[in-house]
Amino acid sequence: MSDSETAIDFSALAMPGVRGLAPYEPGKPIDELRREYGVSEVVKLASNESPLGPSPRAAEAASAAGAAAHRYPDGNGFALKAAVAERHGVPPERVTLGNGSNDVLVLLAQAFLGPGRTAVFSAHAFAVYPIATQTVGATARVVPALPAEAEQPYGHDLEAMLAAVDETVSVVFVANPNNPTGTWLTEGELRGFLDRLPARVIAVVDEAYFEYAAAEPGYPDASRWLEAYPNLVVTRSFSKVYGLAGLRVGYGLSHPAVADLLNRVRQPFNCSAPAQEAAAAALADEAHTRRAVALNDEQRRILREGLEAMGLRVLPSAANFLTFYAGEQAAQIHEGLLRRGVIIRPVAGYDLAGWLRVSVGTAAENRTFLEALAELRPGAA
Numbered sequence: 001m002s003d004s005e006t007a008i009d010f011s012a013l014a015m016p017g018v019r020g021l022a023p024y025e026p027g028k029p030i031d032e033l034r035r036e037y038g039v040s041e042v043v044k045l046a047s048n049e050s051p052l053g054p055s056p057r058a059a060e061a062a063s064a065a066g067a068a069a070h071r072y073p074d075g076n077g078f079a080l081k082a083a084v085a086e087r088h089g090v091p092p093e094r095v096t097l098g099n100g101s102n103d104v105l106v107l108l109a110q111a112f113l114g115p116g117r118t119a120v121f122s123a124h125a126f127a128v129y130p131i132a133t134q135t136v137g138a139t140a141r142v143v144p145a146l147p148a149e150a151e152q153p154y155g156h157d158l159e160a161m162l163a164a165v166d167e168t169v170s171v172v173f174v175a176n177p178n179n180p181t182g183t184w185l186t187e188g189e190l191r192g193f194l195d196r197l198p199a200r201v202i203a204v205v206d207e208a209y210f211e212y213a214a215a216e217p218g219y220p221d222a223s224r225w226l227e228a229y230p231n232l233v234v235t236r237s238f239s240k241v242y243g244l245a246g247l248r249v250g251y252g253l254s255h256p257a258v259a260d261l262l263n264r265v266r267q268p269f270n271c272s273a274p275a276q277e278a279a280a281a282a283l284a285d286e287a288h289t290r291r292a293v294a295l296n297d298e299q300r301r302i303l304r305e306g307l308e309a310m311g312l313r314v315l316p317s318a319a320n321f322l323t324f325y326a327g328e329q330a331a332q333i334h335e336g337l338l339r340r341g342v343i344i345r346p347v348a349g350y351d352l353a354g355w356l357r358v359s360v361g362t363a364a365e366n367r368t369f370l371e372a373l374a375e376l377r378p379g380a381a
């Protein structure tokens, strides 16, 4: 049969949860902008990547691992797990390595979600939660976020999330800080939530931006609570402050029995050798991490001041990005920035129409962005 004869409705054949998904929309790659817009100088502030890049030691470790690329990686990730375990003061049995922390989120869904089960998460939360949930046939229960005038506008409403937990719920996803809002939860708020969450519900606390937020007053390190809450899973990423987004590596910290279950569904070689080597080296280069955090602290402030000076509303952020309101001009401004070689991220897909997210770059990148934005006169009628 030729294609034209087979009018198969493949969408109808797909699992209902898959049919209802929208594909994840990544930030536009630099080369794509060069091709499509003919610009040579590109500033990419669209994917919350580290403007400092990886530690040179991590880059060297990845290259060295390339020379042995004919060998499978260590499927148990012995050395990296040991390094992560030492960093957190936990036994390696509590560590699960992933192809990015995204992978760990998917493993959690595969192990604990499925038809007849429900995952609870906030509106405007990370886009991977619905994808992981619906892919395995589970139901996503999206809880309205805090109101626009709250101290943490559009942040997680933990009371409402607790109220959404019924006997079908087996997983809750909490991002702290959250992407794309940048909002965060304090120790008191998060512990109060975990204290009241039924112990049979897996509580995933996604700390992809932990290092950037660590100095925020009241911001907790949930990885210290693993003994207190056996149902707690904390996820961390090497994609953000460690500058290894291109290598794909992250991890989960959990009860050893939960790690054992994740390990059963995990692809045997989900974490590549260059990724494992680079991540261990990145963890050891604490000076590089401190530089990345210091740069972010300074430049996030400058970026915020620049946006606010244009009369724009900017959400509070404990992460390496700022989300600001451009209203009806949002799409036009996004497009105008692309023409000027600057890539940022519209977040209408997160149910935040009119808002745009910009990652914190180097001083020069942020200046280029602010100058290009000023030319587009945001806020003007």
Ligand SMILES: *Cc1c(COP(=O)(O)O)cnc(C)c1O
Pocket: 048, 099, 100, 101, 102, 103, 126, 175, 177, 178, 179, 206, 208, 236, 237, 238, 239, 240, 245, 248, 249, 250
């Ligand atoms: C970037 C991000 C991640 C990390 O993704 P990786 O798969 O580790 O690259 C996880 N959660 C949130 C909220 C993020 O923004």
